[in-house]
Amino acid sequence: MANKFKEAFQKMAKNMPKGGGGLPGGGGGRGSGAALAASRAVGSLVVAGGLGYGAYNSVFTVDGGHRAVVYNRIIGMKDVVYGEGLNFNVPWFERPVVYDIRTRPVNLQTLTGSKDLQMVTMGVRVLHKPDPSQLVWMYRHLGKNYDERILPSLMNECAKAVVARYNANELLTKREEVSASISRELSARCAGFHVLLEDVAITHLAFSPEYAKAVEAKQVAQQEAERAKYIVLGAVQEKKTIITRARGEAESAELIGTAVKRNPGFMKLRRIDAAKDIADIVSGSGNRIYLNADSLLLNLLGDADEKFTKSVEGRGGWLRK
Structure with a gap:
């Protein structure tokens, strides 16, 4: 631009009339001197502009x-x-x-298969930076957008290669080990491109809906099995309780029979206890009682026992007849 400006002024100076033809009174010498001074001024401006441009861009x-x-x-x-x-x-x-050369993150989400052929959606975050000593090589072969050229493909390949070594359950229980394996694989691949990795982390891990339903069904089945186990244990304990209660009642009946044989007054004592309980129930009831006192075991006089004994003996004699 400065050169064109200089050439334009030089052409203008050449086209100006010489010897004062264009000026009245013959002022040719003064006109030629003015044109030369203007040409020198323009040249000085051009030189100054060139020096300023060079100093600014150097x-x-x-x-x-x-x-x-x-x-x-x-x-x-x-x-x-x-x-x-x-x-x-x-x-x-x-x-x-x-x-x-500062550390920058890059995220990748990929769909891959595990060792037991379960589809897994995995998200990986990588912190990376270029090797400062290899920037000349990187500009020659990759340019400035090196991370967009190599990292997505390398991350995808390494993540799929590592996930294929683990089962679906191991991906959940050994997440730190899986992340370390991806970091080693990816660091080895990026070293060939002079890219340094600061950290590799698994940010997302999700399975297919079918697998999630299967895991839920498995958990429900395990809970049902545990519940059934406790039900069986409860039934066994209840059986032991019933057997123990039956043994206790049998021993109690045997002891009562032995006590009756040894002491006939034991039955009178039991009748007194029964009459006490019946009297408490009848006294607390609002209904009228029209039953016989003997049938309610409330007659505790001496002749009641004799009547009871005679009635039993009479019934026994009638049965013998």
Whole structure:
């Protein structure tokens, strides 16, 4: 642009009339001197502009957490990696390319199969950065968007290769081991591209709806089996209780029979206890009682026992007849 501006003024100076033909009174010398002065002024402006352009483009600044490589139009990529701060280059002949070497995340979600052929949806997050000493190689082969070129495919491949070694249950119980295996596989693959990995983590792990239903059904079946086990144990304990109660009642009946044989007054004592209980029930009832006192075992006089004995003996004699 400055050269075109200079050429335009030079053409204008050449087209101006010489010897004062265009000026009345013959002022040719003064007109030629003015044109020369204007041409020199324009030349000075052009030189000043060129010097300013060169001074402005001969330095570049590299911010913190960045590195730069320089492309030379004559020799190509220079092997020097420029650090942070102010650096110098040759204007127009050299062009700096700045790389961000800070750690950055990249996320990937993939669908793969486990060792027992269960479909698993896995999300992986990787923290990565370029190797600062290999930025010249990286610019030559991958460019600035190196992470978009290599990381998605490598993460997908490594995640699927590792998940295929584990069963669905192991993916849940050995999650840390699975994450470490993916990190080792991915670090080895990225080393060939001079990409450094800071951390690899599994952020999401989900199975197919069919597998989730099967796991739920299995858990329900296990709970039912545990419940049935306790029911069986309860039935066994109840059986033991019934047997123990029956043995106790048999022993009680045997003891009562022995007591009656040894002491006839035992029956009178039991009749008194029964009459006491019946009297408590009848006294608390609001209904009228029209039954015989003998039938209610409330007659505790001496002749009641004799009547009871005679009635039993009479019935026995009638039965004998």
